[in-house]
Amino acid sequence: MDLEARAHSEHPEALRLWLRLLTCTQLIEKQVRAGLRERFDTTLPRFDLMSQLERAPEGMKMSELSRRMMVTGGNVTGITDQLVTEGLVERVQVSGDRRAWRVRLTARGRRAFQDMARQHEGWIVEAFSALSDKEIAQLHKLLGKVKADVQHRQHPASITGQQATPEIA
């Protein structure tokens, strides 16, 4: 991997691809953030945390949330505190380790999330409405290669292979 050996503009296609990828993500992300703020008075990280918990009915430890959300632990504490105050999630003791918590959605949190998730899915479906089902699958597959490769390069020893982890990095 000799970066210097790569002459400038020898690979302009990769660069153009990156700029386009970044633009697409930013465009969609801005729409989603605005929608979450306007309709549900919430933010993307809060929505992200709740969506992680929705698929873990028995809850998830702070450290696991941190890893999956790709942010450091202090931030997870802050977001969790907000959601606890609003009664949307709760901290439950982990039996056998009195340092750790499991965070899980409350009944109210689950209802609130389902409401948001339905709207959110509508925004996303609309964002990709220019693509056919086949094209969506193609895009998904190509990005899968990129993701696996980048993650492998960032965390060669990782076996879980699900998400990058700022806590480890």
Place this chain on the structure above:
Amino acid sequence: MDLEARAHSEHPEALRLWLRLLTCTQLIEKQVRAGLRERFDTTLPRFDLMSQLERAPEGMKMSELSRRMMVTGGNVTGITDQLVTEGLVERVQVSGDRRAWRVRLTARGRRAFQDMARQHEGWIVEAFSALSDKEIAQLHKLLGKVKADVQHRQHPASITGQQATPEIA
């Protein structure tokens, strides 16, 4: 576009695609931000501004920078101020409109940018090294459809069609 009519999880493929797109972008973006900070003590928005100027030898107005960078005008003022202080860009009067400026790279700014751009390109080429040239072209094309469609939906009257524009939004 009846969002309510779209039953939950009726289009899980679009949702999965979005999560993967977001993850890929975040993974690469974190690498780029870290690299710019560690090696050049700079940030992505600063790099972005300079890269816009590199392709406009005669400079670019603040409003055009704002539109292309997809951020509001106040932020462009702040970033430009920093770069002016460091001697990397300069403000030039626009003849015929005493309200406006052209911002352009100084000779030193151009040299500094070329240095950063070479490294940056290396990081990006590496990030997409799992893809063949053909796959990169496919991905670029598919994302092009998404971009055009999302932008058209956000700014139906726009003729330029290059970038979303927070100043208009």
Place this chain on the structure above:
DNA sequence: TATTGTTATACTCTATAACTATA
């Protein structure tokens, strides 16, 4: 000693809105 989670802090990035100067 190492790990889980919390606290405190600081900085980047961004949008909003009020403002000045000019068109």
Place this chain on the structure above:
DNA sequence: TATAGTTATAGAGTATAACAATA
């Protein structure tokens, strides 16, 4: 009046590091 740019401000989002409690 409208536009170009600036200023002031507030808030989201994030990382770092020091810390307490427990393993």
